[in-house]
Amino acid sequence: MGVQKTALYDFHKNLGAKFVPFAGYEMPIQYKDGIVKEHIDTRQSAGFFDVSHMGQLFLSKNDSLEECLEKIIPLDFKEIKKNQSKYSFLINNKGGVIDDLIITRVEGGFNIILNAACKNNDIKEIEKCLKPEHKHELRKDLSLIALQGPKSESILNSIINGVKKLKFMNGGCFEFEGKKIYITRSGYTGEDGFEISVPNIKAENFTKILSNKGVKPIGLGARDTLRLEAGLCLYGHELNQDINPIQANLEWAISKKRREEGGFNGWEKINQDLQNGASKIRVGIRPSGRIIAREGTKIFSSEGEEIGVITSGTFGPSVNSPVAMGYIKSKFSEINNKILLEIREKKYDAVVSKLPFYKKSYVK
Amino acid sequence: MSEKKYSKQHEWISIEGDIATVGITKHAAEMLGDVVFVELPEKGKSVEKEGQAGVVESTKAANDVYTPITGEITETNQSIADDPATVNKDPEGAAWFFKIKIKNKSELENLMSKADYDKFAKENSN
Numbered sequence: 001m002g003v004q005k006t007a008l009y010d011f012h013k014n015l016g017a018k019f020v021p022f023a024g025y026e027m028p029i030q031y032k033d034g035i036v037k038e039h040i041d042t043r044q045s046a047g048f049f050d051v052s053h054m055g056q057l058f059l060s061k062n063d064s065l066e067e068c069l070e071k072i073i074p075l076d077f078k079e080i081k082k083n084q085s086k087y088s089f090l091i092n093n094k095g096g097v098i099d100d101l102i103i104t105r106v107e108g109g110f111n112i113i114l115n116a117a118c119k120n121n122d123i124k125e126i127e128k129c130l131k132p133e134h135k136h137e138l139r140k141d142l143s144l145i146a147l148q149g150p151k152s153e154s155i156l157n158s159i160i161n162g163v164k165k166l167k168f169m170n171g172g173c174f175e176f177e178g179k180k181i182y183i184t185r186s187g188y189t190g191e192d193g194f195e196i197s198v199p200n201i202k203a204e205n206f207t208k209i210l211s212n213k214g215v216k217p218i219g220l221g222a223r224d225t226l227r228l229e230a231g232l233c234l235y236g237h238e239l240n241q242d243i244n245p246i247q248a249n250l251e252w253a254i255s256k257k258r259r260e261e262g263g264f265n266g267w268e269k270i271n272q273d274l275q276n277g278a279s280k281i282r283v284g285i286r287p288s289g290r291i292i293a294r295e296g297t298k299i300f301s302s303e304g305e306e307i308g309v310i311t312s313g314t315f316g317p318s319v320n321s322p323v324a325m326g327y328i329k330s331k332f333s334e335i336n337n338k339i340l341l342e343i344r345e346k347k348y349d350a351v352v353s354k355l356p357f358y359k360k361s362y363v364k
Numbered sequence: 365m366s367e368k369k370y371s372k373q374h375e376w377i378s379i380e381g382d383i384a385t386v387g388i389t390k391h392a393a394e395m396l397g398d399v400v401f402v403e404l405p406e407k408g409k410s411v412e413k414e415g416q417a418g419v420v421e422s423t424k425a426a427n428d429v430y431t432p433i434t435g436e437i438t439e440t441n442q443s444i445a446d447d448p449a450t451v452n453k454d455p456e457g458a459a460w461f462f463k464i465k466i467k468n469k470s471e472l473e474n475l476m477s478k479a480d481y482d483k484f485a486k487e488n489s490n
Contacts, residue, residue, distance in 0.1 A: 034397050034398050035424070036423065221397070290445075292421050294426060314423050314424075315401060315421075315423055322401075344403075
């Protein structure tokens, strides 16, 4: 299979995008303005992101569907109201994260948003839990556009009347140029915003309107600096098949009832960490000065013991300092604990930091 | 009048007598994107031709800076470490990285003219 392109590829090209291969797709890493300006524009105004490479999996309603999904997704499905979204995971038998996802209860079933690099494997893993009568479809006919930033609400509401009524992690059906679209109030930047699922044939029209209203195109580069400042995990970095949600400090994404009662893949392992505490845990890290700690940077205690590793690190344009996340032995994970980072064979001071680095402003 | 030459590793070098000033080219700065961190070599350090003599990082990645010639670092430009964005604003002027005492003038002969470098950069930027 060759490199895939989203429905907006030509549109990005006309906007001066620089492309990189990402999870089998040619995706914009940045546009003419560059990553820092794109990052700041999103925080101060609004930006749009083409995230159509992500999987949009629709599962049709069936009597036993929820019970089956509960084997692999540690949510209490009865808790999920219609048009409500939840962040959670696909869990393997060791309690490790197969993928992180957003699931929304919609008319006639569920929508699950999956990471691009994981989506094909995810479907295989989900199928293992399903029965033959359960129908699902990866919606290749739909694009996904994220609109993020403080001006998102007023801009989107001027195109799609009524979206301003949506609360954070809730969605609804709307109409655009005669086509049904689905919008959730969510995102991956720490800003207020929306994710708009729109038919491929309308994706460019829709995005053009955003662009004409002053919304800037934002590439994967700024998406990464934005999510890192917001303390959000990126699969393949903070999350993988060998890390469980307790280690990732994402206990909240397992429903309380499921935490207590289990009944999903890997619960025994997860319950051990819930009872005794995980031996290592995800933390925020602030290096001193301007030094940037990239993925793979070793972390040491102030006594020189190797205690962990950085999983993501960059310079945060809005906090105007370097930011990182990583895993360290739990006993060193207290906020403001002094640690050392080994960068190019030298040790640099850093502190364990609370997350997020950048304060969120979601509409509750 | 100083003479300016270019290396295949995308540094410019401006020669005045025994001392040369080194920085990264405008093309290199554009390829890097927003520069957010600069590490300068130590003053007084001896460096070998094409050896590492600093680091420049964008939000995306870290890249080594090399010295086009052998010599001793005589001065470094602290202002770009304090304000790395200068590297994007004025890469071939205010954002010089270091000055080096030239050890072997013959090394300069293999470096490129501006016209040759521009051609080289164009061919190497996909």
